[in-house]
Amino acid sequence: xxxxxxxxxxxxxxxxxxxxxxxxxxxxxxxxxxxxxxxxxxxxxxxxxxxxxxxxxxxxxxxxxxxxxxxxxxxxxxxxxxxxxxxxxxxxxxxxxxxxxxxxxxxxxxxxxxxxxxxxxxxxxxxxxxxxxxxxxxxxxxxxxxxxxxxxxxxxxxxxxxxxxxxxxxxxxxxxxxxxxxxxxxxxxxxxxxxxxxxxxxxxxxxxxxxxxxxxxxxxxxxxxxxxxxxxxxxxxxxxxxxxxxxxxxxxx
Ligand code: G
Ligand code: G
Ligand code: MN
Ligand code: NA
Numbered sequence: 001x002x003x004x005x006x007x008x009x010x011x012x013x014x015x016x017x018x019x020x021x022x023x024x025x026x027x028x029x030x031x032x033x034x035x036x037x038x039x040x041x042x043x044x045x046x047x048x049x050x051x052x053x054x055x056x057x058x059x060x061x062x063x064x065x066x067x068x069x070x071x072x073x074x075x076x077x078x079x080x081x082x083x084x085x086x087x088x089x090x091x092x093x094x095x096x097x098x099x100x101x102x103x104x105x106x107x108x109x110x111x112x113x114x115x116x117x118x119x120x121x122x123x124x125x126x127x128x129x130x131x132x133x134x135x136x137x138x139x140x141x142x143x144x145x146x147x148x149x150x151x152x153x154x155x156x157x158x159x160x161x162x163x164x165x166x167x168x169x170x171x172x173x174x175x176x177x178x179x180x181x182x183x184x185x186x187x188x189x190x191x192x193x194x195x196x197x198x199x200x201x202x203x204x205x206x207x208x209x210x211x212x213x214x215x216x217x218x219x220x221x222x223x224x225x226x227x228x229x230x231x232x233x234x235x236x237x238x239x240x241x242x243x244x245x246x247x248x249x250x251x252x253x
Contacts (some may be wrong), residue, residue, distance in 0.1 A: 004060055007040075007053055011065055015041050018073050019239035020091070022249060023210060023232045026224050031249050033124070035092045035232065036074040037239045038066070058096050067099045068108060075116040075123060077242060082122070086250050092124035092153060100131045106144045113148070120149030126176065127152065129160040135169055146171040153210075158198060167205055175202050179213025182233070186218045196226045203227070 016038055023033035040048040057063040071093055078091045113120050132138040153174035177198055185191045202209035211223050214233030
């Protein structure tokens with residue numbers, strides 16, 4: 001309850017910031033996208049990770065307000081970077097299940113894109129398999145979202161109650177291979193086979209694929225040997241503040 005009250009105050013006082021984790025094309029180490037990850041800049045406890053507050057925000061309904069702020073801030077920041085001559089790459093934003101099923105989701109995303117002036121092709125929404133259990137509902141939502149021109153990626157792919165039929169039913173652009181398959185990939189032949197199979201399947205289905213949670217060169221080598229074209233993980237970069245992204249990844253002008 002105390003956490004709930006503090007979280008409500010944090011929303012009122014605008015205590016959230018976005019960090020950005022670079023997504024890298026390993027053949028030339030270029031940044032090809034970024035995932036926006038919310039942090040709570042707590043006045044006394046420092047920078048709190050989403051694991052400490054997202055589920056409370058979801059349980060209390062505060063996720064709508066927080067999620068809208070995250071979307072607007074990610075789009076605003078991306079537009080600002082584009083205007084400043086930064087790389088023309090998309091930002092991906094995580095959606096909670098409640099947001100995905102919010103009746104006015106499409107309308108407010110359109111509004112945010114209008115207000116920030118971000119070209120829709122540079123916004124990617126990350127959803128998880130669990131959100132699509134009701135296929136008839138998800139089809140309508142996803143079709144409306146993609147009609148806006150934004151991209152959809154399937155986060156934590158392989159971890160949940162995956163049904164491969166989702167991949168042919170829904171308009172999805174990218175699979176994000178869950179990091180649980182990566183952590184032990186250098187030792188575990190099953191993980192290696194699963195990852196290789198996901199990459200091959202994505203290729204046949206004309207889907208982009210990104211591997212998450214790459215921490216070591218050995219892991220990267222396996223992904224590259226299997227022709228994974230996009231990598232997100234601590235090996236390249238942890239999630240960074242906006243200022244640190246600029247310092248580390250933008251060519252000085
Ligand atoms: O950054 P970190 O590894 O602590 O993130 C932990 C989890 O929090 C991840 O699963 C991520 O998807 C989730 N998360 C981060 N930012 C957001 C956000 O803006 N909205 C939602 N719904 N989840 C987020
Ligand atoms: O569930 P989701 O994919 O949204 O989670 C993203 C989270 O994964 C981020 O909070 C980020 O900090 C974390 N993450 C990204 N790369 C790595 C990595 O290489 N190792 C570990 N342990 N976590 C990572
Ligand atoms: Mn994610
Ligand atoms: Na993930």
